[in-house]
Amino acid sequence: MFGLELDRLSKQYPGHLAVDDVSLSIPHGQFVCFLGPSGCGKTTLMRMIAGLEEPTSGTISLNGRDITQEPPNVRKFGMVFQSLALFPHLSVGENIAFSLRLQGRDARVRRERVAELLKLVRLPGFEKRAISELSGGQRQRVAIARALAQEPQEYLLDEPFSALDAKLREEMQAELRQLQAELKITTILVTHDQREAMTLADSIVVMGDGRIQQQGAPADIYRAPANRFVANFVGLSNLLSVEVLDHQTVQLGARVLKVASVADPRTAGQAMLSIRPENVRLADPATGLEDDNVIAGRVTSVRDMGSNLEVILECDGGRLLTVVHARDWRGAGAGDVAHIWLPQDYCRVLAA
Amino acid sequence: MSRNLISTGAQRLFMGLVAAFIATPLVVVAGVSFNATRRMSFPPRAFSLTWYREFFTDADWMASLRATLTISACAALLAVIVALPIAYAVWRYRSKVSQAMAGVGASLFLLPGVVVAVMFSALWGVTGHIGRIENVIVSHAAVFLGIPLSLLAVGFESIDRGLLEAARTMGAGETDAFRMVVRPAMTPYIVCALAYVFVLSMNEYLIAYMVAGFTIQTLPIRIFTNMRAGYEPTMCVAAVLFMVVGFCVFGALAAIGDLPRLMGRQRPLHD
Amino acid sequence: MASLGAVAAPSRSRRESVAQAIILSGPAIFLAAFCIMPLVLLVLLSVAHHDEGTLWAPAFELTQYRQLAEPTFLRVIGFSLFLAATSAVATLTIAFPAAYFISRMRRRAQVAWLVFILGALSLSEVLIVFAVQVLLSTSGVLVKTLVDLGVMASAHSLYPNFGAVLTCLVYLVLPYVVLFLYPAVSRLDEEMPQAAATMGASPIRTFFLVTMPLMRGPLVSAAALVVIFTISSYLTPLVLGRPETWTVGVHLSNTAMEAGDVPLAAAQAVLLVAAIIGLLALVRWIGRDRSARA
Numbered sequence: 071m072f073g074l075e076l077d078r079l080s081k082q083y084p085g086h087l088a089v090d091d092v093s094l095s096i097p098h099g100q101f102v103c104f105l106g107p108s109g110c111g112k113t114t115l116m117r118m119i120a121g122l123e124e125p126t127s128g129t130i131s132l133n134g135r136d137i138t139q140e141p142p143n144v145r146k147f148g149m150v151f152q153s154l155a156l157f158p159h160l161s162v163g164e165n166i167a168f169s170l171r172l173q174g175r176d177a178r179v180r181r182e183r184v185a186e187l188l189k190l191v192r193l194p195g196f197e198k199r200a201i202s203e204l205s206g207g208q209r210q211r212v213a214i215a216r217a218l219a220q221e222p223q224e225y226l227l228d229e230p231f232s233a234l235d236a237k238l239r240e241e242m243q244a245e246l247r248q249l250q251a252e253l254k255i256t257t258i259l260v261t262h263d264q265r266e267a268m269t270l271a272d273s274i275v276v277m278g279d280g281r282i283q284q285q286g287a288p289a290d291i292y293r294a295p296a297n298r299f300v301a302n303f304v305g306l307s308n309l310l311s312v313e314v315l316d317h318q319t320v321q322l323g324a325r326v327l328k329v330a331s332v333a334d335p336r337t338a339g340q341a342m343l344s345i346r347p348e349n350v351r352l353a354d355p356a357t358g359l360e361d362d363n364v365i366a367g368r369v370t371s372v373r374d375m376g377s378n379l380e381v382i383l384e385c386d387g388g389r390l391l392t393v394v395h396a397r398d399w400r401g402a403g404a405g406d407v408a409h410i411w412l413p414q415d416y417c418r419v420l421a422a
Numbered sequence: 423m424s425r426n427l428i429s430t431g432a433q434r435l436f437m438g439l440v441a442a443f444i445a446t447p448l449v450v451v452a453g454v455s456f457n458a459t460r461r462m463s464f465p466p467r468a469f470s471l472t473w474y475r476e477f478f479t480d481a482d483w484m485a486s487l488r489a490t491l492t493i494s495a496c497a498a499l500l501a502v503i504v505a506l507p508i509a510y511a512v513w514r515y516r517s518k519v520s521q522a523m524a525g526v527g528a529s530l531f532l533l534p535g536v537v538v539a540v541m542f543s544a545l546w547g548v549t550g551h552i553g554r555i556e557n558v559i560v561s562h563a564a565v566f567l568g569i570p571l572s573l574l575a576v577g578f579e580s581i582d583r584g585l586l587e588a589a590r591t592m593g594a595g596e597t598d599a600f601r602m603v604v605r606p607a608m609t610p611y612i613v614c615a616l617a618y619v620f621v622l623s624m625n626e627y628l629i630a631y632m633v634a635g636f637t638i639q640t641l642p643i644r645i646f647t648n649m650r651a652g653y654e655p656t657m658c659v660a661a662v663l664f665m666v667v668g669f670c671v672f673g674a675l676a677a678i679g680d681l682p683r684l685m686g687r688q689r690p691l692h693d
Numbered sequence: 694m695a696s697l698g699a700v701a702a703p704s705r706s707r708r709e710s711v712a713q714a715i716i717l718s719g720p721a722i723f724l725a726a727f728c729i730m731p732l733v734l735l736v737l738l739s740v741a742h743h744d745e746g747t748l749w750a751p752a753f754e755l756t757q758y759r760q761l762a763e764p765t766f767l768r769v770i771g772f773s774l775f776l777a778a779t780s781a782v783a784t785l786t787i788a789f790p791a792a793y794f795i796s797r798m799r800r801r802a803q804v805a806w807l808v809f810i811l812g813a814l815s816l817s818e819v820l821i822v823f824a825v826q827v828l829l830s831t832s833g834v835l836v837k838t839l840v841d842l843g844v845m846a847s848a849h850s851l852y853p854n855f856g857a858v859l860t861c862l863v864y865l866v867l868p869y870v871v872l873f874l875y876p877a878v879s880r881l882d883e884e885m886p887q888a889a890a891t892m893g894a895s896p897i898r899t900f901f902l903v904t905m906p907l908m909r910g911p912l913v914s915a916a917a918l919v920v921i922f923t924i925s926s927y928l929t930p931l932v933l934g935r936p937e938t939w940t941v942g943v944h945l946s947n948t949a950m951e952a953g954d955v956p957l958a959a960a961q962a963v964l965l966v967a968a969i970i971g972l973l974a975l976v977r978w979i980g981r982d983r984s985a986r987a
Contacts, residue, residue, distance in 0.1 A: 142887070626817070
């Protein structure tokens with residue numbers, strides 16, 4: 071198998087299981103994001119891949135070779151740490167050339183490679199600068215360049231952009247994506263920011279409680295969350311308690327609704343209906359109040375966002391958030407009753 | 423697994439050797455103190471508490487013990503009383519004067535004990551105030567002033583100024599803010615400084631000897647005189663006493679306060 | 694703070710400086726009398742006239758300083774420096790890893806170690822020297838073990854000699870150095886050495902290329918601490934060493950207490966203080982922030 075393979079990997083710390091039986095394969099050249107809330111085990115998983123933590127059980131193999139017992143300095147997966155871990159006693163150039171120095175490359179080769187990498191991260195001519203002279207974004211780029219210098223087989227980034235402000239973060243994300251596309255290097259990025267994961271990754275691994283909750287292309291995960299955790303963590307989701315009647319109908323209060331599918335075929339009885347706010351539509355009283363999937367709710371708040379309105383309604387089974395285009399809203403305020411349509415295709419049923 | 427086992431094994435071995443190195447002399451002295459015979463031998467031939475009885479009934483040893491405890495307690499108190507306003511001023515006003523005073527106050531601690539001893543014996547000689555117990559107290563307070571100064575500085579720096587300002591915005595005056603925020607935060611550091619100076623003063627030998635050694639025999643002075651004159655098993659009892667006091671004081675400190683933080687660790691320690 | 698100050702600037706700063714003057718007046722008197730005065734006196738003594746009867750008489754002569762340049766005293770200085778360098782290297786070799794490991798232990802183990810080290814630190818030099826004496830003596834457990842093992846042909850005392858002096862000095866200063874390094878080592882970012890590892894550095898190269906340079910300032914300061922302690926040590930070389938292994942500290946004390954030449958002792962002390970100030974300046978220069986360079 072060409073690529074990185076994790077097989078039933080677990081990490082037990084005294085008193086808690088950080089990573090719980092994770093199996094995953096990452097094909098060569100992919101950009102994968104480990105996405106999850108803090109404490110979900112994503113960083114531990116990455117550190118095990120780098121060789122900084124030893125798994126309690128399970129194996130890691132690269133291109134079919136078991137590397138579980140290899141120390142980090144033998145694996146040499148380039149890693150960008152959350153703290154960046156740039157060496158303050160070395161200059162920018164010396165930091166980037168660190169791995170080349172360890173490999174015993176001569177000064178000329180090192181100089182050329184450093185210049186080339188600095189150009190790549192758009193910091194040409196920064197070789198002699200001290201780390202303390204750089205801005206946050208510049209340090210970020212030096213860290214990215216430093217981990218690339220050794221031409222790693224796996225490129226690992228642990229929340230590399232979390233310390234940056236929003237604008238700079240977006241710029242850096244775009245640059246990283248472009249860089250990865252150019253170099254075609256297998257990249258794993260750990261993040262708790264779902265937007266970051268959506269914009270960067272070819273494939274997202276959603277983690278929660280030390281386990282993989284769902285894995286797939288960003289759009290698939292967004293469209294079809296596998297469970298409640300994913301629905302909640304990736305994007306906003308409305309969750310209404312329903313009772314499953316059969317594989318395509320559920321009961322919400324007194325109403326029977328048609329749904330796209332029941333995600334887990336074992337789901338029965340009490341379950342959750344999940345629908346994204348942007349998919350909740352206002353029902354047109356002229357045509358469709360009698361449609362199967364129209365329900366009534368009491369408006370509790372309306373927030374005017376300019377082009378859109380965020381409306382929160384109270385209805386059977388829970389609270390419902392919907393985003394409506396300003397021109398579609400007919401001026402109902404808090405306390406009024408509104409009718410909304412939950413299109414069948416967007417209604418997914420998850421285990422409660 | 424293997425990789426970690428080797429490195430933790432090597433680490434354990436190293437720390438074990440360090441612990442053995444530190445513990446050996448202490449164990450030897452303690453062992454000798456329980457010896458039944460008069461000979462200085464280890465391991466002890468037969469267990470007995472003879473020397474303990476002798477120590478605690480001997481008027482001279484008891485006088486030394488009293489003098490030592492008096493000196494250490496007073497020196498600790500004096501050093502903290504002098505250091506506290508300086509450290510507070512450095513933190514609160516950040517003035518040049520207070521910083522200079524902190525520098526001067528810490529300077530004696532950096533000087534060799536021998537030099538300080540000569541300095542103070544000359545000072546008391548010049549003033550004609552010779553051989554008095556307060557000489558030792560003041561000298562010790564001056565020498566060990568650096569300890570409370572640095573410990574209290576760490577303590578003050580650990581106080582969140584935002585907290586102080588919050589207290590002020592809630593209507594607390596300067597003294598109220600001090601009482602509500604500063605005092606509780608500083609208590610462990612003050613206790614730690616007191617304990618530290620107490621124990622160091624109790625064990626200090628050279629300055630006490632040069633300043634008032636001919637009239638006041640503190641425990642270390644008496645042990646040293648004994649040592650030069652010939653072996654006396656009761657001195658081992660005194661030595662054990664020192665160890666017990668030292669370990670108890672710092673053990674108690676660890677029980678009431680966050681010792682790693684008191685010793686300057688900044689990052690919080692979980693577990 | 695700044696904005697608060699701006700609102701009521703004059704009266705407030707006035708009040709603050711009055712308050713500061715009040716709380717600092719007591720400590721200022723103490724410092725003047727018991728820190729500055731003795732130092733001034735020491736300098737005055739070093740240029741005073743040595744008098745057999747009254748010990749010293751006010752004067753201004755440089756006799757004592759000329760005596761410092763005598764070959765015997767220079768040899769003492771030379772030996773003291775050699776001993777200091779040796780004990781600094783030996784102490785740091787033990788203390789640095791020890792402090793590092795302690796700072797990485799679990800909380801309870803850390804507290805236990807700190808109590809242990811503080812307890813050892815607080816023990817009087819007198820006691821330690823005495824204990825080492827007992828340990829190394831002819832009837833001591835160490836000699837017996839060595840004889841039993843056949844390492845030593847016949848039982849004889851393991852002191853006085855250079856090794857005993859060095860061991861005891863390392864023992865005495867070790868707790869200070871471990872505690873001195875502890876805050877710095879506990880601040881060391883764990884991810885720095887890890888980053889080096891991911892770039893292919895073996896643990897040993899990581900130590901020399903990353904950990905040591907990052908700790909350069911504290912390590913140099915700690916070495917200075919050991920040097921100051923060693924050259925001024927008194928009891929250890931006196932009891933466990935021979936006259937040729939006596940340090941400046943021993944000679945200084947002997948000059949003052951046995952020979953009664955207080956002015957010469959003062960001059961020796963002034964020299965020692967000057968040397969220490971020089972050493973600390975050097976430490977500052979070495980430990981300065983390299984990242985400030987252009």
